[in-house]
Amino acid sequence: MPDLPNRPRYAARLNAFKTGLEGKPTAADMIARAGTVEGLDAADLNYPDHFADHSPEALSEILAGSGMALNGLAMRYYTDPGFRLGAFTNPDERVRQAAIDITKRGLDALAAMGGNLMTLWMGQDGVDYSFQGDYARMWDDTINAIQAVADHNRDIDIAIEYKPNEPRAYALMPDIGTTLLAVREADRSNLGVTLDFAHVLYADEIPAHSARLIGRHSKLLGVHLNDGYGKRDDGLMVGSVHPVQTVELFVELDRMGYDGVLYFDTFPDHGGLDPCAEARANIMMAERLRAVATSLHGHQELEAAIARQDATASLAIVADAIYGSGK
Numbered sequence: 001m002p003d004l005p006n007r008p009r010y011a012a013r014l015n016a017f018k019t020g021l022e023g024k025p026t027a028a029d030m031i032a033r034a035g036t037v038e039g040l041d042a043a044d045l046n047y048p049d050h051f052a053d054h055s056p057e058a059l060s061e062i063l064a065g066s067g068m069a070l071n072g073l074a075m076r077y078y079t080d081p082g083f084r085l086g087a088f089t090n091p092d093e094r095v096r097q098a099a100i101d102i103t104k105r106g107l108d109a110l111a112a113m114g115g116n117l118m119t120l121w122m123g124q125d126g127v128d129y130s131f132q133g134d135y136a137r138m139w140d141d142t143i144n145a146i147q148a149v150a151d152h153n154r155d156i157d158i159a160i161e162y163k164p165n166e167p168r169a170y171a172l173m174p175d176i177g178t179t180l181l182a183v184r185e186a187d188r189s190n191l192g193v194t195l196d197f198a199h200v201l202y203a204d205e206i207p208a209h210s211a212r213l214i215g216r217h218s219k220l221l222g223v224h225l226n227d228g229y230g231k232r233d234d235g236l237m238v239g240s241v242h243p244v245q246t247v248e249l250f251v252e253l254d255r256m257g258y259d260g261v262l263y264f265d266t267f268p269d270h271g272g273l274d275p276c277a278e279a280r281a282n283i284m285m286a287e288r289l290r291a292v293a294t295s296l297h298g299h300q301e302l303e304a305a306i307a308r309q310d311a312t313a314s315l316a317i318v319a320d321a322i323y324g325s326g327k
Helices: 015-019 027-034 056-065 092-113 135-152 176-186 198-201 207-217 243-256 276-297 300-307 311-323
Strands: 010-012 041-048 070-075 118-120 157-161 191-196 220-225 262-264
Touching: 010 015, 015 027, 015 041, 015 276, 015 300, 027 041, 027 056, 027 276, 041 092, 056 092, 056 157, 070 092, 092 118, 092 135, 118 135, 118 220, 118 243, 135 157, 135 176, 157 176, 157 220, 176 191, 176 198, 176 207, 176 243, 191 207, 198 207, 198 220, 207 243, 220 243, 243 276, 243 311, 262 276, 300 311
Parallel strands: 010 041, 010 262, 041 070, 070 118, 118 157, 157 191, 191 220, 220 262
Antiparallel strands: none
């Protein structure tokens, strides 16, 4: 495995580590199993799911005992059937307030653990049918909710993770443009965006381009690595389908100076893969593709080819870096 400078922390989706565990695994069980994977040294916890059996203080001790750092928390509203029709966009004001309140409790738990990053994936906020939603009201309610959450603790960063759909047929924030518009309207200094590679693909976007737009108009607060075929959130292993686009993203992240955690949002459990082996494969691929990106840093011929938009020349250079010269 290449010895890269400024090696980031790697985290993985904890729920994947339920596979193969008997009974009803707790967050402690999943953390302990993830901690056995060399190089996997950070964790994101879901709120409130992963706090069902442990206090924030206990989870901090569990993480430390497994040699893992806390990257942040991610809100999960979909586990509560009361939010099925929406959390921040629910037509019932009481339900919307309940969503804001549970998010604030999540922020308090995060602060108790010494963390400073909360990720909002609002997949339940959207519509399934024409004439189902009052779009103006849904948008205003969401912006107001984001502001309320961001104002609860200005020392904690709030990252919006966009996704075209699922579980709703159409998400209110399905793409980078809409998400950046929301960040601009909410206008809070502790607000930014998390980029998920597979979400970007099936939003018909280019990961490196979306990352640059985030850096230009907001803050890139998180990067979720995975892969897929661009039709849904496949959650496949890093670089397994789009290695060149993954390298391009790493090159762009280097240009932007991103030094945060790289989170593997992959689904070994869907295909029955061993989650520890899959996590090791993700780390291996991330390290290899990052090494390729590092080798391309400051590459004058590549920069010249890009400047004149010469795709044949740039492909040859990148292919040599990934696969060898073939000579």
